[in-house]
Amino acid sequence: MLYLASLAHGFAVSAALIIAIGAQNMFVLRQALRREHVGPIVLFCATMDALLIALGVAGLGALLGQAPSLRLALSLGGAAFLGWYAVGAFRRALAPGALVAARGAQALTLGAALAQAAGFTLLNPHVYLDTVLLVGSIGAAEPVAAQPAFVLGAALASASWFCALGYGGRMLAPLFAKPTAWKVLELAVGTTMLALAISLLLRAARQG
Template identity: 75%
Template sequence: MFLASSFAHGFAVSIALIVAIGAQNMFVLRQALRGEHVGAIVLFCAAADAVLIGLGVAGLGTLLGQAPRLQVLLSLGGAAFLAWYGVGAFRRAAAPGALVAAGGGAALALGSALARAAGFTLLNPHVYLDTVLLVGSIGAAKPAAAQPVFVLGAAVASLGWFCLLGYGGRMLAPVFARPAAWRVLEAMVGGIMLLLAAGLLLRAAGLG
């Protein structure tokens, strides 16, 4: 019962944070709609979350909380990456003929898709502040025997969410059979990325 409650606690904390609309989720959804490398991206994102949560429980969260300068650097790097991708999304939305019904532009190679997934995961300060610092500190407060179970619960929540987003997102494919729908999606992606970048810049200014 004790270990089951630790698993449920890790699952609940993780799912509460990961479901929020963010850069990583938008990228996974976009790739799901395009039908490109969905399995590899889902596995990468879920595995990265599991590793980061484990590191947070092991003590990295405490270290990060004591390093405001590192948080500033992460925020600035993340803002630059999100702004670059956001501008690219707006360009795809605005360029005549850039979006096609089959998937919104040229296909990404597996390496490029995973590189972008890594960028949205590892260059996003929210991943460290939420996944490592917040989830990690909650898990670290549990007894040593319960910590691996807490991490497992959080990792299962992450895997389940990305599977739902990656494979469930395909159900929306008929809606995006028209180029106009892709233009709307790319404009939404661009707006969200730029808003997130602005938020990171404000965070960096507050930490500096």
């Protein structure tokens, strides 16, 4: 019962944090709509989440909580990356010829897609603050013997969400058959990324 309760606890905590419109989720959804490398991207995001959760429970979360300079560096680096991607999204929205839902036009290579997925995962301070620090600290409070069950539950929630987003997002493809729909999506992506970048800069200013 102890292990089952810890597994359910981990699943609930992770699900509550990951089901939100963030930079990583927006990228996965965009790739799902374009049907580009969805499987590898979902696998990468789920695997990295599981690894970060495990590291957080193992003690990385406590270390991060005691390193304000590292949090500042993550905030600045994340803001730069998100700002760069926001500019790209706005440029695509303003270029009608580039707004194509089908595969082939401006398609990312597998390496480029995974590199961007890595950026949204590893250069996003929210990943460390939520996945590593918060989930990690909650998991570390579990009995030592039950901590692996907590990590498993949290990882299952993450994998379930990315699978639903990546493969369920494809059902929205008919809505994006016209360039106008892609323009709206790219504007939404750009606005989300820009807002996140600004929030990170404001956090960095407060930390400084």
